[in-house]
Amino acid sequence: MIQLQGLRKRFDKHQVLKGIDFTAQFGEVLAIIGASGSGKSTLLRCIDFLETPDEGIITLAGRSFDAAKATKSDIAYMRRNTAMVFQNFNLFKYKTALENITEGMITVQKRPKAEAEKRARELLEKVGLGDRMDYYPSKLSGGQQQRVAIARSLALEPRAMLLDEPTSALDPEMIAEVLTVIKNVARERSRAMIIVSHEMNFVYEIADRVIFLDEGEVLENGTPLEVFGAPKTERARQFISRVNLSNNYVI
Amino acid sequence: MIFDPRLVFTRIPKILKYLPITMEIAIGATLISLIIGFIVALIKIRKVPVLHQITAFYVSFTRGTPILVQLYATYVGIPIILRLFNAHFGTSFSVNGIPPIVFALLALSLNDAAYSSEAIRAAIQAVDRGQIEAAHSIGMTTWQTLRRIIIPESLVIALPSLGNAFIGMIKGTSLVFVTAVVEMSTYGRQLAGRDFRYLEMYVTLAIIYWVITFVVSKLLNLWERKLKCDERAAGGGAGRDTAARLTEKV
Ligand SMILES: Nc1ncnc2c1ncn2[C@@H]1O[C@H](COP(=O)(O)OP(=O)(O)OP(=O)(O)O)[C@@H](O)[C@H]1O
Ligand SMILES: [Mg+2]
Numbered sequence: 001m002i003q004l005q006g007l008r009k010r011f012d013k014h015q016v017l018k019g020i021d022f023t024a025q026f027g028e029v030l031a032i033i034g035a036s037g038s039g040k041s042t043l044l045r046c047i048d049f050l051e052t053p054d055e056g057i058i059t060l061a062g063r064s065f066d067a068a069k070a071t072k073s074d075i076a077y078m079r080r081n082t083a084m085v086f087q088n089f090n091l092f093k094y095k096t097a098l099e100n101i102t103e104g105m106i107t108v109q110k111r112p113k114a115e116a117e118k119r120a121r122e123l124l125e126k127v128g129l130g131d132r133m134d135y136y137p138s139k140l141s142g143g144q145q146q147r148v149a150i151a152r153s154l155a156l157e158p159r160a161m162l163l164d165e166p167t168s169a170l171d172p173e174m175i176a177e178v179l180t181v182i183k184n185v186a187r188e189r190s191r192a193m194i195i196v197s198h199e200m201n202f203v204y205e206i207a208d209r210v211i212f213l214d215e216g217e218v219l220e221n222g223t224p225l226e227v228f229g230a231p232k233t234e235r236a237r238q239f240i241s242r243v244n245l246s247n248n249y250v251i
Numbered sequence: 252m253i254f255d256p257r258l259v260f261t262r263i264p265k266i267l268k269y270l271p272i273t274m275e276i277a278i279g280a281t282l283i284s285l286i287i288g289f290i291v292a293l294i295k296i297r298k299v300p301v302l303h304q305i306t307a308f309y310v311s312f313t314r315g316t317p318i319l320v321q322l323y324a325t326y327v328g329i330p331i332i333l334r335l336f337n338a339h340f341g342t343s344f345s346v347n348g349i350p351p352i353v354f355a356l357l358a359l360s361l362n363d364a365a366y367s368s369e370a371i372r373a374a375i376q377a378v379d380r381g382q383i384e385a386a387h388s389i390g391m392t393t394w395q396t397l398r399r400i401i402i403p404e405s406l407v408i409a410l411p412s413l414g415n416a417f418i419g420m421i422k423g424t425s426l427v428f429v430t431a432v433v434e435m436s437t438y439g440r441q442l443a444g445r446d447f448r449y450l451e452m453y454v455t456l457a458i459i460y461w462v463i464t465f466v467v468s469k470l471l472n473l474w475e476r477k478l479k480c481d482e483r484a485a486g487g488g489a490g491r492d493t494a495a496r497l498t499e500k501v
Contacts, residue, residue, distance in 0.1 A: 048388050076390065084388040090381035092400060094407075104389035107399055149385075156389055 001025045002047075002082075002160045002192050007056030007067065009039075009046055016042045018216040020056070024209070026159060027189035031203040031224075032196045034213035035239060040196040043213065044162045047194070048084050049075045061159050080108065083153030085163040089145040091137040097124060097148045098133040101155045109156065116155075123151040127181050143174030147181050154185065160192040161185070167199060175199070182206070200243045204228060212236045258451040259458070262442065266435050266455060270463075273434040276352065277421045280359035284420075285371075285413070287364035289402075292372035306368075313365035318358075322429040325358040355427040359420065367416050374409035375401060407478050414471035418464050425460070435459065 002024050009017040016039045024030040032040050046053040046067070053067040058074075060081055065074045091100050098120050105116035124130055127147040137145050146166055153161055166182065167175045179202050186193055186206055197203050203210060203224065210227040212220035212235075219233045220226075231237045291306045293299075313321070330346040337343055378401050386396040406413075425436035433441070436456055443452035 050384050050387060076392070079388060080390040082388075084385075086381060086385065088381055090379075090385035092382055092385065093379070094404060103386075103399065104391070107395050108390040152385075152389065 001059070001061070002194075003057075003059040004047070005057040005059075007043070007046060007058070008054045009042055009051060010054055016216050017046065017053070020213075020216075020218055022211055022218065022221060024160070024192040024194060026061075026192050028208045029186050029193045029195065029206055031207035031210045032194065032213055033198075033200070033203060033210060033227075033239070033243075038213045039216040040213055041164050044084065044164050044194065044196060047078065047160070047162060048082050049078055050084070080156065081158055082160045082162055083156050083158035085146070085149050085153050085161065085166050087165045087168050089137070089142070089149045089169070091145055091149055091152070093137050096134045096136055097129060097140065100137070100148055101152045104152065104156050119155060120151070123154055124148070126154075126184075127151045128177070141174060142170045143177045146170065146174075146178045150178075150181055150185065158191060160194060163193065163195040163197070165196050165198065167197070198243070200228075212239065214239075255448065255451055258448055259454045262439075262452065262455050263459065265442065266439055266459060269433065269435040269438045270459075272352075272432070273421070273424050276355055276359065276424045276427060276432070276434060277417065280356050280363060280424075281413075281417050281420050283356060283360035284363035284367055284416070287360060288367035288371045291364060291368035292375055295368070295372050296375060309361075310365045310368060313362055318362050318423065319426055319429065321362055322355070322358045322426055325361075326354045326430045329354060329357075351431040354430040355424075355432045358430070359423055359427070362423075363416055363420055367413060370409050370412040370416070371405065374405035377408050378404045410471075410475055410478060414468070414475070417471070418468055421464055421467065422460060425456075 004020050004022055007017055007020040008015070020043060022030065032043065034040050042051060045051040047058070049070070052070070056067040058065060058067050058070075058078070060078060063074075063077060065071075070078075091097075092103065095103060098117065101120035101123055102113070102116040105111045105119065106113055111119075121130070121133065124133055127150055129144060129147055129151070132140060132144060132148075135144075137148070140148065150166070163182065167178050170178060179199065182193075182195070182202075183206055195203075195207070207224050210220070210222065210224050211218055212227060212231070212233075214233075214235045220231055220236045227236065228240055231240055291310065294302045294306050297303075329349070333344050333346055382400055382404075383396055386400050391399065424434055427434060428437040428440070439452045439456050440449075443449045
């Protein structure tokens with residue numbers, strides 16, 4: 001499982017995360033929703049140490065440490081065992097789709113090149129890009145780039161996958177293909193997935209638990225039915241009434 | 252005859268015998284300068300305490316003094332430092348053991364690095380932040396990220412200004428007579444000293460330098476164009492433009 005206890009993060013005087021607690025089991029899909037600026041990205045970035053949290057206890061697969069006193073080895077441990085999928089894909093632009101995926105396996109995991117390439121091919125097939133192995137990112141559409149990025153993160157066999165608005169930068173017609181890939185990955189149930197998304201239908205369908213974040217605090221934490229159907233707080237009620245969940249989902 | 256045009260050409264082969272040493276100095280000093288410039292750039296970016304101040308002083312001092320003075324200072328200064336060192340630590344390093352080319356390489360590369368560090372810094376900072384974060388997120392260490400992502404990308408960005416610096420370096424080698432290294436210019440002066448045909452000699456030298464720098468700049472252009480094609484294949488270009496603008500003055 002991956003667990004946060006009392007995670008806090010401040011930028012100068014601005015307390016962005018005010019003590020976040022949650023637990024996600026391996027195999028579980030946790031969705032984080034909330035208004036812009038509520039701290040969703042910061043939360044994910046703290047888990048991957050792209051931002052350094054100020055306080056809190058982080059636990060991942062049995063290893064637990066104080067985030068305020070994270071050692072180099074703690075940070076390396078978190079980065080190796082989690083993988084981030086970014087809103088803007090962030091593919092290595094001078095590397096082909098295949099090289100983007102093998103990079104981590106070769107440089108970080110020290111796997112032999114041939115083995116890494118074999119695995120990368122499998123992963124590209126899996127995200128439906130078997131015919132785009134040697135393309136540079138600029139020759140791929142946004143949706144294709146994001147699928148490469150998902151394959152890249154899977155290559156490292158992370159215990160937890162962190163997805164920060166993976167479809168927000170995409171043209172509408174490409175959103176579905178990426179969501180489908182994410183759903184397939186989620187169905188494997190072999191890792192925790194923490195996903196920040198504004199696609200409420202998608203969240204409703206895929207998430208086991210939903211967390212509603214508001215000004216750096218967890219206001220709701222429950223099943224999609226609980227959070228969307230019967231929010232306990234007024235803030236969550238307002239937020240959910242504003243996002244349109246399509247009629248297919250009767251609440 | 253006041254000016255003997257034939258002499259201008261008949262001496263070219265003789266002078267060209269010293270072309271290898273000229274290029275050795277230019278290439279060697281440029282490579283050393285790249286390493287120093289890179290370290291200085293990192294210190295600047297990271298704002299490493301103390302080192303940051305020291306390198307700022309080094310850059311400002313080097314840019315603010317003539318290269319000829321720096322060459323003399325190196326040539327005269329290092330033996331003195333060595334003697335002081337020997338006296339202090341009881342060692343017996345001999346100045347005569349140092350080949351003159353070392354003084355030339357040292358002075359030229361230190362001078363060049365003061366300029367190229369700025370271009371390298373701009374290039375490193377033009378590398379897209381998102382790719383660095385992606386590298387970190389897949390578990391690459393700072394050093395791995397530097398080696399695998401940042402350095403290759405920033406080299407592409409910095410190539411135009413580093414290429415200009417290399418051409419400057421080729422011309423700069425003509426000053427190393429100060430350190431008793433015999434390269435094309437020094438040898439030319441020695442030749443001219445025998446018959447006082449200085450003007451012919453300087454015309455010869457001018458032609459040779461011009462041809463070399465012309466060829467080198469054409470080659471650099473080709474390389475740049477090739478990289479640009481790769482880059483078009485790889486997308487991007489915005490970062491490069493920013494860096495080019497930032498390094499224009501260098
Ligand atoms: N590096 C930073 N320096 C200073 N402030 C920051 C930094 N990163 C984020 N913030 C601030 O922290 C707050 C939370 O930002 P964050 O990006 O986590 O929000 P978010 O919930 O992901 O929003 P969005 O839905 O727009 O992506 C914002 O007010 C933002 O301005
Ligand atoms: Mg965000």
